Amino acid sequence: MTLLSVRGLSVTRRGRPVLQDISLTVAAGEVVGLIGANGAGKTTLLRAMLGLLSHRGQSSLAEMPARDRGRHAAWMPQAREIAWPVTVETLVALGRIPHLTAGQRLSETDRAAVDRAIARMGLDPFRQRNATNLSGGEQARVLIARVLAQETPLLLADEPVAGLDPAHQISTMHSFTALAAEGRGVVVSLHDLGLALRHCTRLVMLEGGRISADGPPLSVLTPARLRTGFGISAWIGETAQGPVLQPLDVLH
Numbered sequence: 737m738t739l740l741s742v743r744g745l746s747v748t749r750r751g752r753p754v755l756q757d758i759s760l761t762v763a764a765g766e767v768v769g770l771i772g773a774n775g776a777g778k779t780t781l782l783r784a785m786l787g788l789l790s791h792r793g794q795s796s797l798a799e800m801p802a803r804d805r806g807r808h809a810a811w812m813p814q815a816r817e818i819a820w821p822v823t824v825e826t827l828v829a830l831g832r833i834p835h836l837t838a839g840q841r842l843s844e845t846d847r848a849a850v851d852r853a854i855a856r857m858g859l860d861p862f863r864q865r866n867a868t869n870l871s872g873g874e875q876a877r878v879l880i881a882r883v884l885a886q887e888t889p890l891l892l893a894d895e896p897v898a899g900l901d902p903a904h905q906i907s908t909m910h911s912f913t914a915l916a917a918e919g920r921g922v923v924v925s926l927h928d929l930g931l932a933l934r935h936c937t938r939l940v941m942l943e944g945g946r947i948s949a950d951g952p953p954l955s956v957l958t959p960a961r962l963r964t965g966f967g968i969s970a971w972i973g974e975t976a977q978g979p980v981l982q983p984l985d986v987l988h
């Protein structure tokens with residue numbers, strides 16, 4: 737089942753083309769990693785697909801009425817600052833808003849979704865803590881839990897694992913894999929190519945605002961693309977524990 741369809745999407749900012757002619761679809765069961773160097777256009781693509789940026793071309797998500805969109809896709813932006821001094825539980829429960837009608841309180845179903853998201857991100861010990869008093873990585877986990885609580889068919893996240901410790905980076909990627917196994921779809925921008933290789937079912941690589949590769953991770957992360965797209969060399973190998981990528985050096 738197709739959860740997102742983008743055709744011929746282009747974005748111009750300050751007269752400069754930032755994205756050109758992007759077409760892709762995301763199906764149920766996929767964890768799509770969006771990769772590319774700083775400035776390649778990952779955030780711009782995620783925001784344009786959601787309808788948060790003016791664009792040419794089509795995105796099925798941007799064309800939905802706002803209310804339907806909130807029930808179809810959850811969005812975790814790159815900015816991590818939590819501004820409100822509310823408990824972790826209250827903040828995660830905000831993810832249920834698209835499912836409520838005005839003035840409606842959380843139902844048992846909503847509370848169960850909040851509990852599942854809190855458990856998935858290992859936040860039970862923090863439930864009643866003020867979210868603004870948590871560490872940066874803990875706050876990121878709270879924001880991931882909020883989008884998980886939304887329990888939408890599609891999840892889009894901009895660098896969700898940035899700033900997390902290794903255990904929480906891996907467990908967050910496992911959460912995405914579990915969502916895909918349940919029949920949802922995930923699009924996640926990542927700078928850690930090792931995590932992208934191991935945990936994504938497919939990678940979409942951006943170079944200079946265009947898709948330079950789209951396919952299974954090992955077929956996308958070739959030495960030539962690591963050189964042209966990232967300016968690095970890397971060791972890539974198949975091991976007993978699965979594929980591994982270790983960046984080695986900057987190529988001049």
Ligand SMILES: Nc1ncnc2c1ncn2[C@@H]1O[C@H](COP(=O)(O)OP(=O)(O)OP(=O)(O)O)[C@@H](O)[C@H]1O
Nearest residue numbers: 749750754772773774775776777778779780781925
């Ligand atoms: N408000 C803006 N006005 C003009 N240009 C912008 C604006 N926002 C982003 N850009 C430009 O668009 C290009 C793509 O930026 P974008 O943030 O999408 O890249 P990214 O791949 O997410 O990068 P990063 O890995 O650094 O987060 C960059 O060249 C950036 O300078």
